[in-house]
Amino acid sequence: MTQRPFPDARRPANAGPKAAARNRAALVSAAREIYTESGLETPLSAIARRAGVGQGVLYRHFPDRAALAVAVLEENVRQIERAAAVPGADIAGLLGVLTWHQAESTAFVGVLHADGGGSHFDPPAYALTLSQRVEQALRKHLPDGHRLAARPDDLMLAVGMVSGAVAGRTREQRESRALAAWRLLGVEVGPVRPFEE
Amino acid sequence: MTQRPFPDARRPANAGPKAAARNRAALVSAAREIYTESGLETPLSAIARRAGVGQGVLYRHFPDRAALAVAVLEENVRQIERAAAVPGADIAGLLGVLTWHQAESTAFVGVLHADGGGSHFDPPAYALTLSQRVEQALRKHLPDGHRLAARPDDLMLAVGMVSGAVAGRTREQRESRALAAWRLLGVEVGPVRPFEE
Incomplete structure (x- = not known):
């Protein structure tokens, strides 16, 4: 008896746990750069963009501004x-x-x-x-x-x-x-x- | 020919230039105490009260919060x-x-x-x-x-x-x-x- 695969069984190669760690690191690194340039008040959307991830991914890792900082x-x-x-x-x-x-x-x-x-x-x-x-x-x-x-x-x-x-x-x-x-x-x-x- | 005295010729003893300096000093001293106790956000009315002057006197000396600080x-x-x-x-x-x-x-x-x-x-x-x-x-x-x-x-x-x-x-x-x-x-x-x- 075969189950229908869970949605994440079909996720693209960049969505596994390794990718999650990579995304998190990219977000922290983008946030660091942007904080240095423009201070802590920069919109989170700009940080997600710089990290090359969607805002949903950002919020999954960092529920709020303080968590990212x-x-x-x-x-x-x-x-x-x-x-x-x-x-x-x-x-x-x-x-x-x-x-x-x-x-x-x-x-x-x-x-x-x-x-x-x-x-x-x-x-x-x-x-x-x-x-x-x-x-x-x-x-x-x-x-x-x-x-x-x-x-x-x-x-x-x-x-x-x-x-x-x-x-x-x-x-x-x-x-x-x-x-x-x-x-x-x-x-x-x-x-x-x-x-x- | 006598002029009608200016209003401030009849002002009470505590309203002359010396009193103005005294009031100002009392306000600065009250502000200092209150800032130390409660920080810079304290309402100006509390400072006037502590200095024993009216709020009008406070605003005459210090038009805004920053001037007093x-x-x-x-x-x-x-x-x-x-x-x-x-x-x-x-x-x-x-x-x-x-x-x-x-x-x-x-x-x-x-x-x-x-x-x-x-x-x-x-x-x-x-x-x-x-x-x-x-x-x-x-x-x-x-x-x-x-x-x-x-x-x-x-x-x-x-x-x-x-x-x-x-x-x-x-x-x-x-x-x-x-x-x-x-x-x-x-x-x-x-x-x-x-x-x-």
Whole structure:
């Protein structure tokens, strides 16, 4: 006895679980580009278009604007975590990757001084979680005797201070401010670059 | 030949130019308190009530919400300028006054990293002006050889970094974060207090 195939048994080759992961990655990557160019208020339709997927696909992955924005931020954090997992990773190299993301994403900068930023109010829970993941990744490679190892709060205090100083309309201006801030703190930073496997 | 006196020749004792200055000061001071307690969105009527003046008086001095907020911020800056004008003022003492205002006013903290703060956009003109006045007041007392005198940008970079790190729901938490940030920068800060003549 043969059943009529489910509709998805006839779906095109680009609709399987692998394609779903690819679509999700394309959406996160398109959102990152568009946020950098035009800010968080860009219509979701423009992001779907840039990713080359339909709006239905976008909504299946990201029910609302906030979910997509958090996914973009999480991808920043994941890159730092992956850099920290590489054998031979060191704190200067990790701070270089962190600085790259600080220059790249002003929203990520907001997460890193989420518990600051002059707010009267508690930062959103996702920002605290992401910020704690950044701390864990960095702290794994913080040697005794490092400038930021003397007191438990100093590491994320410094990250918040640098984030607070990141300014400028271009990536280059923001990178240059971040590096000036690290220098003023007396903290060595490796090459500023994204993590690449 | 006698003229009929102008109406303001018969105004009550509290309506002269001195009273106008008093009313204005009372409004700025009430606004400062209420902003600290409840944020910038508080209805103007509550501020007039706290200052003990009518709403008409408030609108005569401050045509809109932004004008009042800027007046409050300008008063922060003026205190730092007055502290800088005292004979014998020094940079550590001035930074103590600055830090007092950083802990007191989260909006003032916003001004001090107005050119940062993760914005894609230009900061408002009043914020740049106020930030430049703070810089002038501090720089007058920055001795050669000071930690922040080595490069022209370092002074306000440091102020922006500390501002970026100021966090917490209470004045005490914010003061403690600011002092930790100055310490991490290796910058000495005098007693944290408002300027008093």
